[in-house]
Structure formats: structure tokens, C-alpha cells
Amino acid sequence: MILAVDTSLGTTVAVIDADGRTVAEASTPDPLGHAEVIGDLLAQVARPGITHVVAGMGPGPFTGLRIGIAAARAFALGRGIPLIPIPSHFAIALEADAAGPFAVVTDARRREIAVSVFDGLDADGIPNMIRPTRLEKRGDEIDEPALEATELSAAALARVGARALATGRTLADAEPLYLRSPDVVQPGALKRVGS
Numbered sequence: 001m002i003l004a005v006d007t008s009l010g011t012t013v014a015v016i017d018a019d020g021r022t023v024a025e026a027s028t029p030d031p032l033g034h035a036e037v038i039g040d041l042l043a044q045v046a047r048p049g050i051t052h053v054v055a056g057m058g059p060g061p062f063t064g065l066r067i068g069i070a071a072a073r074a075f076a077l078g079r080g081i082p083l084i085p086i087p088s089h090f091a092i093a094l095e096a097d098a099a100g101p102f103a104v105v106t107d108a109r110r111r112e113i114a115v116s117v118f119d120g121l122d123a124d125g126i127p128n129m130i131r132p133t134r135l136e137k138r139g140d141e142i143d144e145p146a147l148e149a150t151e152l153s154a155a156a157l158a159r160v161g162a163r164a165l166a167t168g169r170t171l172a173d174a175e176p177l178y179l180r181s182p183d184v185v186q187p188g189a190l191k192r193v194g195s
Helices: 034-045 062-079 089-095 154-167
Strands: 002-006 011-016 022-028 052-056 083-086 102-109 112-121 127-137 146-148
Touching: 002 034, 002 062, 002 154, 011 034, 011 154, 022 034, 022 154, 034 062, 052 062, 052 154, 062 083, 083 154, 089 102, 089 112, 089 127, 089 154
Parallel strands: 002 052, 052 083, 102 146
Antiparallel strands: 002 011, 011 022, 102 112, 112 127
């Protein structure tokens, strides 16, 4: 069984079985408050027999992503099981009913959107990304038909993870897909004050 955790949009968690069927799923669409709900959602879906954890790696806001990824890593570490990082847009693309290239679009805040372009599924049943994720100004023209998502299914994310695991593929590295730096920065050097 595979547990998936994603906080790129709202907060969503799910468990799928070896056949890809959803065993349990819980979510909240609120794009804030991840830290307040993640523990309760994990408690709702956790089952004995979980063998892998899939972490949604974004794109998404810095703080929100960090909470979900930290929760997924902590769960995997606590159970001594592997963590599989998967880009979040793959879950949306897996459930898309689109012929030909299409763009998965999610809100990146500050009047910007995150855009990833896919074209169907590859031979392994994994969404075929043909253009990597990028930031665009909201309102700019996108060449492909756009599928704008406000939430995603953790069960779909788990299915992508299961397919990547079955074929030995790595779809993301351990670093989250932050599309911009965090707002908080290290302070500069202290100024000398004369006496």
C-alpha cells in the first residue's frame, strides 16, 4: 500500500492498495493552514501495511510545500519505508481527459500561475511531460488548452508514484519545486555603530 501526501494546493492525503484502488482519502481545499490539519488527515487514512510514501513536490508555495514534504518524510522515517518524490502536476495530468497537448495550470499567487505541459501518457502509464513547469503572468497567452486546477487527488498522486516505482523511474529529486524564493531572507551583515 502507498500513502501519498500533497500540500501544493490544499492539503490532501490518500492510501492506495497494490491494485491502485483508493483505500482511504482525506483532504481540505484550504490553501492555508496545512500545519493545523495535516496530522489529523494522516491519522484518518493511516493503515497497517503501508510500504511506501509519495510526497507531492510542487510546484507550490514555499511554506505549504515544506509542511507536506516534512510530514511525508517523517511518516516514511517513522515507519522505515521509502519516500518517492513526485511532481504534483503529474496527479492532475493523470486524471485529465484531454486529447493532444494540454497545460496543467495552478495558482502561484502574486498574479502568477504555474504551467506544466503534458501530452497523454507514456508507455509506463505516467503522464508525458513535454514542457517543464514554469511561471507565467496570469492572463498571458498559453499555447495549449489549459486545465486550471484548484485541488488535486492524493490518490492520483499515489498512482503516479506506484507506476514510477514499478518501472524504476525517478520523476523528481529530493528538492521541492519552488517557483520563487521564500519571502523571508537572511539578514545582512550587522552595521558598525561608532561611539
